[in-house]
Amino acid sequence: MKITKTLFLAGALGLSLPAVSVMAAVSAAEADKLGKSLTPLGAEMAGNADGSIPAWKPMPKNAGTVDSKGFLSDPFASEKPLFTITAQNVDQYKDKLAPGQYAMFKRYPETYKMPVYPSHRGITVPDEVFAATKKNAVNAKLISDGNGLENYISAVPFPIPQSGVEVIWNHITRYRGGSLRRLVTQATPQPNGAYNLVHFEEQIVFRDKMKDYDPANAGNILFYYKQKVTAPARLAGDVFLVHETLDQVKEPRLAWVYNAGQRRVRRAPQVSYDGPGTAADGLRTSDNFDMYNGSPDRYDWKLEGKKEMYIAANSYKIDSPQLKYDDIIKAGHINQDLTRYELRRVWHVTATLKEGQRHIYAKRDFYIDEDTWQAAVIDHYDGRGQLWRVAESHAEYFYDKQVPWYALETLYDLQSGRYVAMGMKNEEKQAYDYGFTATTAEFTPSSLRQEGIR
Template identity: 75%
Template sequence: MNMTKNLLQAGVLGLSLLATSVMAAVSADEAAKLGTTLTPMGAEKAGNADGSITAWAPLAKNAGAVDDKGFLANPYGNEQPKFTITAQNVDQYKDKLSPGQIAMLKRYPDTYKIPVYPTHRGSNVPADVFASIKKNATSTNLVAGGNGLENFESAVPFPIPKSGVEVIWNHITRYRGGSVTRLVTQATPQTNGSYSLVYFQDQFVFRDKIKGYDPANPGNVLFYFKQKVTAPARLAGTVLLVHETLDQVKEPRKAWVYNAGQRRVRQAPQVSYDGPGTAADGLRTSDNLDMYNGAPDRYDWKLEGKKEMYIASNSYKLDDPKLKYSDIIKAGHINQDLSRYELRRVWHVVATLKPGQRHIYAKRDFYIDEDTWQAAVIDQYDGRDQLWRVSEAHSQDYYNVQVPWYTLEAIYDLQSGRYLALGMKNEEKRAYDFGFTASISDFQPAALRQEGVR
C-alpha cells in the first residue's frame, strides 16, 4: 500500500514538473523590467561594457525620407565600415561569428567578406504592440509540450524567455506590421552566377487585422498568407494559400495551391517542414521561408544563451532602388560590398531532430537578434552532422511604420556552391504596403481560382 501511495505521489509530482516545464509566463516583477532595464520587446536596453554595442535608441518615424515607391532613405548612408572581416583575418573575429559565416569566408576567400559598421539599435514597434507584448509576458503559456500557445495576443509571447522554444515562438509571432502586401523577387543562381528571376506578389495578414476577427473567440489561426507567382510565364498564375495555426500539432497548417495550367485548387500538405519551397530549385524547404516558420514539434530546442555576434543589420544600402538585381546577384553569394554588418546581441538556440522524426536538417543553430526577435543567421546540418546550408538575413527597420523586417534572405548551400536569394524589390514599382484591409473571404480556397487568372 505504501509503495503504491509513493508511486502515485511520484507520478503526480512528475506530472506537476512536466506541467511546469511548459509554463512560460513570468511574474509581474519580472515583467516590470520591460520598458525599464529592458526594451519593451525584451532586449537589454544598455549597450555592452566597451561601447561596441550601443544602447537602444529607437528610430523616429521621420528618420529619413520615403520616396513615391515606398523605399526608405538610409539614415546611416554617410558611414564607412570600421573594418572588414575576410578569410585572411577571420581568426581574429571567430568568437563573434557562426560556424556557417566562417565556412562562407573560407569557401569564397576572394569575394565573401563581412564589412562591419557602427552599431545602431533603432528597431521600434507601435505603442499598442508594446502593450500586448507586456501583457503576454505575464499571461501567455506554452501548451502541447511547447507546440502551441494559450492566452496570446498579437506579437512576441515571451519577451523574457526561459527556454529555446520560447525564443523560437518569439521569432514566429514577431510583429510584421499586422498586414502587408509586397512585390518581391527570388533568384537561384547557378555556380557561374547566371540566374533567372521568379516574381511573387505576397499578402500577409495576422488574425487581429482581418475583417471579422473576434478577440473573444480568436480561434487557432495565427495569420493568413497568400502568394501569387506573377513571372516567369511558365509559373505565372500559381497561387499558394496558407492558414497558419498556433498549434500545428493539434490542427496542422492548412494550405492550398492553385495550378494555373490545370485550373485546379488542391490541398497542399507538402507545404510544411522540409517540403520543397515554391520555385526554389531544391534550395529551400517550406520551413526556410522567413528564415524559419511552422510547427516546432520535430525538434528539441536548447537555449544556449546570449552572445555578441556580427549580423547583417540596417541593410538600406542593399535595398536601394537605384540598384539593379544584377548588382546584387553574383556567383557564389550576393554582392557583399552592398551588405552592412553590426555587432549585436543574439540568442543562440540549437534545434536537434527528435528520435523518430524526419527532416533533411538534423540540426539547426539559430542566432536571433535580441532587438527584433528576427532570426539573423541559421546554420543547418545534414544527417551526417556536416554543415550544409547557411541562412543569412539582411534586415532593416521600416521606421516610417515602425516595422522591423528583412530586406533579403539568402540560403547558401556549401556543398553545391549554389544559393537562393529572396525578397529583393529594388527594380519593382512599389515596395511594401503596410496596413491594407482584407477579409477572411479573401483567404479562402474559393478565392484562389480568381487570383490565378493570368
C-alpha cells in the same frame, strides 16, 4: 564541422534562464522590467561594457525620406566601415561569428567579406504592440509540449524567454506590421552566377488585423498568407494559400494551391517542414521561408544563451531602388560590398531532430537578434552532422511604419556552391504596402481561382 557551443552571458543578461522548457508565464515583477532595464520587446536596454554595442535608442519615424514608390533612404549612408572581415583576418573575429559565417570565408576566400559598421539600435514598434507584449509576458503559456500557445494576444509572446522554444516562438509570431502586400523576387543562381528571377505578389494578414476578427473567439489561426507567382510565364498564375495555425500538432497548417495550367485548386500538405520551397530548384525547404516558419514539433530546442555577434543590420543600401538585380546577384554569394554588418547581441538556440521524426536538417543553430526576435543567421546540418546550408538575413527597419523585417534573405548551400536570394524588390514598381485590411472571405480556397487567372 564541429558545432561551437555558446557561453551563456549571465552577467550581461541579469536573468537566470534554465535550458529546460518552462510552461508558466513570468511574474509581474519580472514583466515590470520591460521598458526599464529591458526594452519593451525584451532586449537589454543598456549597451555592452566597451560601448561597441550602444544602448537602445528608438529611431524616429522621420529618420529618413520615403520616395514615391515607398522606398526608404539610408539614415546611415554617410558612414564608412570600421573594418572589413576577409578570409585573411577572419580568425581574429571567429568568436563573434556563427560557424556558418566562418565557413563562407573558407568556401569563398577570394570574394567573401563582411564590412562592419558602427552599431545602431533603433528598432521600435507601435505602442499597442508593446502593450500586447507586456500582457503576453504574464499570461501567455506554452501548451501541447511547447507546440502551441494559450492566453496569447499578438506579437511577442515571451519577451523574457525561459527556454529555447520560447525564443523560437518569438521569431514565429513577431510583429511584422500586422498586414502587408508586397512585390518581391527570388533568384537561385548557378555556381557561375547565371540566374533567372521568379516574381511574386504576396499578402500576409495577422488575425487581429482582419475586419471580421473576434478577440473573444480568436481560434487557432495566427495569420493568413497568399502568394501568387507572376513570372516567369511557365509558372505565372500559380497561387498558394496558407492558414497558419498556432498549434500545428492539434490542427496542422491548412494550405492550398491553385495550378494555373490545370485550373484547379487542391490541398497542399507539402507546404510545410522540409517540403520543397516554391520554384527554388530544391535549394530551400518550405520551413526555410522567413528564415524559419511553421510548427516546432519535430525538434528538441535548447537555449544556449546569449552572445555578441556580427550580423547584417540596417541593410538600407542593398534595398536601394537605384540597384539592379544584377548588382546584387553574383557567383557563390550576393555582392557583399552592398552589405552592412553590426555587432549585436543574439540569442543562440540549437534545434536537434527528435528521435523518430523526419527532416532533411538533422540539426539547426539559430542566432536571433535580441532587439527584433528575427532570426539573423541559421546554420543547417545534414544527417552526417556536416554543416550544409547557411541562412543569413539582411535586416531593415521600416522606420516610417515602425516595422522591423528583412530587406533580403539568403540561403547558401556550401556543398553545391549555389544559393537562394529571397525578398528582393529593388526593380519593382512599389515597396511594401503596410496596414491594409481584409476579411477571411478573401483567404478562402474558392477565392484562388480569381487570383490565379493569367
